[in-house]
Amino acid sequence: xRKLTFCFCSILLAACSSIDCPVNNTVTTxxxxxxxxxxxxxxxxxxxxxxxxxxxxxxxxxNRNVGKASFSxxxxxxHPEDILVFNVYNKTxxxxxxxxxxxxxxxxxxxxxxxxxxxxxxxxxxxxxxxxDSIVIKNPSVDYDKNTTHFYIYPKVSD
Amino acid sequence: xxxxxxxxxxxxxxxxxxxxxxxxFRGFSVSFDLVGAGQMALSDYxxxxxxxRINLHDEWFPIVEAGLGKASHDDEVTGMCYSTSALYFKIGxxxxxxxxxxxxxxxxxxxRYAFTSYKVDISCPEFPDPVWQWPTGYGMNxxxxxxxxxxxxxxxxxxxxxPLHLGWSVxxxxxxxxxxxxxxxxxxxxxxxxxxxxxxxxxxxxIIDI
Numbered sequence: 001x002r003k004l005t006f007c008f009c010s011i012l013l014a015a016c017s018s019i020d021c022p023v024n025n026t027v028t029t030x031x032x033x034x035x036x037x038x039x040x041x042x043x044x045x046x047x048x049x050x051x052x053x054x055x056x057x058x059x060x061x062x063n064r065n066v067g068k069a070s071f072s073x074x075x076x077x078x079h080p081e082d083i084l085v086f087n088v089y090n091k092t093x094x095x096x097x098x099x100x101x102x103x104x105x106x107x108x109x110x111x112x113x114x115x116x117x118x119x120x121x122x123x124x125x126x127x128x129x130x131x132x133d134s135i136v137i138k139n140p141s142v143d144y145d146k147n148t149t150h151f152y153i154y155p156k157v158s159d
Numbered sequence: 160x161x162x163x164x165x166x167x168x169x170x171x172x173x174x175x176x177x178x179x180x181x182x183x184f185r186g187f188s189v190s191f192d193l194v195g196a197g198q199m200a201l202s203d204y205x206x207x208x209x210x211x212r213i214n215l216h217d218e219w220f221p222i223v224e225a226g227l228g229k230a231s232h233d234d235e236v237t238g239m240c241y242s243t244s245a246l247y248f249k250i251g252x253x254x255x256x257x258x259x260x261x262x263x264x265x266x267x268x269x270x271r272y273a274f275t276s277y278k279v280d281i282s283c284p285e286f287p288d289p290v291w292q293w294p295t296g297y298g299m300n301x302x303x304x305x306x307x308x309x310x311x312x313x314x315x316x317x318x319x320x321x322p323l324h325l326g327w328s329v330x331x332x333x334x335x336x337x338x339x340x341x342x343x344x345x346x347x348x349x350x351x352x353x354x355x356x357x358x359x360x361x362x363x364x365x366i367i368d369i
Contacts, residue, residue: 054292077295107297116283
């Protein structure tokens with residue numbers, strides 16, 4: 001009977017629950033550069049991206065990105081459209097492009113222990129055409145998966 | 160072939176009832192779980208659960224369990240509010256594993272199929288978006304979900320006096336199918352417990368023979 005009681009207590013202790021928030025709990029969009037041949041492109045110029053916040057001020061969300069073929073950006077939780085200002089520059093030039101990303105926001109619940117999060121469905125993207133030739137939505141579904149590429153960017157200058 | 164014949168015979172012996180003068184139908188018993196009620200009293204989720212058990216020759220015990228599972232949680236850290244209240248049902252059978260079946264005490268081993276269909280209300284208070292500072296929040300009401308699971312049960316039942324018995328059981332739960340609506344996941348599932356990681360559970364029953 002003693003052994004049985006010990007087993008019962010052990011099982012009850014083992015049944016205690018834990019906090020089950022996912023380790024990767026950030027929701028970001030991933031952008032990749034491609035040239036006109038469809039090959040991955042490493043951008044040798046410096047790229048800084050800022051966005052316009054609710055109070056009208058700018059906030060840098062990607063700072064001095066150099067020598068990368070891809071980058072990730074945060075997404076606003078529940079605003080229907082994000083405005084992103086791309087600044088591509090080197091020692092001799094500086095070019096600005098504005099990108100507007102439209103999306104539907106989907107509330108996502110994981111557990112009461114986890115902070116509120118939103119998944120998104122990308123619906124439209126438009127942009128000015130100083131440095132960027134075109135942007136294509138490759139995968140409209142934005143969630144915790146940080147390896148999914150959501151946008152293909154085709155720059156005008158590909159070297 | 161030589162090995163399979165004794166195995167098959169052992170299986171037949173397990174399912175076969177002992178031949179004696181005791182009648183097949185030995186009555187009903189009803190029970191009430193104190194663990195779930197205690198959970199309900201001490202925390203912000205729990206369940207009231209009762210059961211009706213048929214005694215067949217003190218060996219086999221078909222059982223129906225039904226309960227009301229409730230949760231109302233307002234998290235102090237994350238601010239998330241979660242509430243649900245729904246009925247759940249379990250159906251299964253126990254076998255008395257003791258060699259002497261007709262004694263006052265029993266050791267059960269059994270299986271259950273369980274099901275609940277429930278609706279949840281989830282909300283989070285408004286907070287500023289960490290980058291853009293737009294006010295953000297959400298609230299969803301009556302999100303329809305369902306959950307099916309199996310339980311393997313080991314339990315004991317001891318006669319106290321007259322028709323009154325006390326017993327406990329340990330249960331290993333395994334989800335077999337579920338639908339969480341369109342909200343991602345749910346948290347407390349009526350009758351199952353906290354979503355996902357609650358594989359083990361237990362009951363402490365007050366049982367009355369009728």
